[in-house]
Amino acid sequence: MSTKKPSVQASAGPLPLKGDILVSIDLAARVAILSGGYSGIGVETVKALRSAGASVIVPAPHHENTVTALTGFDRVEIEWMDLLDAASIDTFAEKFLASVAGRTTKSCRLPRGLLV
Numbered sequence: 797m798s799t800k801k802p803s804v805q806a807s808a809g810p811l812p813l814k815g816d817i818l819v820s821i822d823l824a825a826r827v828a829i830l831s832g833g834y835s836g837i838g839v840e841t842v843k844a845l846r847s848a849g850a851s852v853i854v855p856a857p858h859h860e861n862t863v864t865a866l867t868g869f870d871r872v873e874i875e876w877m878d879l880l881d882a883a884s885i886d887t888f889a890e891k892f893l894a895s896v897a898g899r900t901t902k903s904c905r906l907p908r909g910l911l912v
Contacts, residue, residue, distance in 0.1 A: 822848065823845065823849045823850035824849035825849075826851070827851045827853060827896075828850045828851070828852045830842060830852055830854055831855055831856075831877070831879060833852065833866070833872075834854055834862040834865045835861075839866070842866065842872060843869075846869065846870070846871055846872070850871070851872075851873070852869075852871060853872075853875055854866065854873070854875070855874075855876070855877030856874060856875075856876070857880075859876055875888055875891070875892075876888075
């Protein structure tokens with residue numbers, strides 16, 4: 797006896813293709829901080845954020861490797877930070893907060909990143 801399994805239909809429609817997610821979002825006045833933005837899906841996320849107009853800060857523990865991965869990208873800054881070193885996180889945060897002092901900031905948490 798065979799039983800037919802019910803099919804599952806996604807009510808939201810097909811999944812968006814690469815590049816479609818941020819197509820209608822204007823991030824021109826925003827700065828994204830993206831840890832892990834120097835390899836794999838992080839580089840693709842940097843590209844997507846830039847295509848939506850954001851400036852991107854990529855904190856990384858290995859500056860040389862990060863520069864190599866992000867060479868040729870405009871509106872991308874690389875800062876030193878090691879997520880395993882609390883002091884380096886504090887230093888990075890203090891430097892960033894000093895750079896936005898006096899400006900209104902909003903934040904939206906992203907996987908592995910922060911958009912302000």
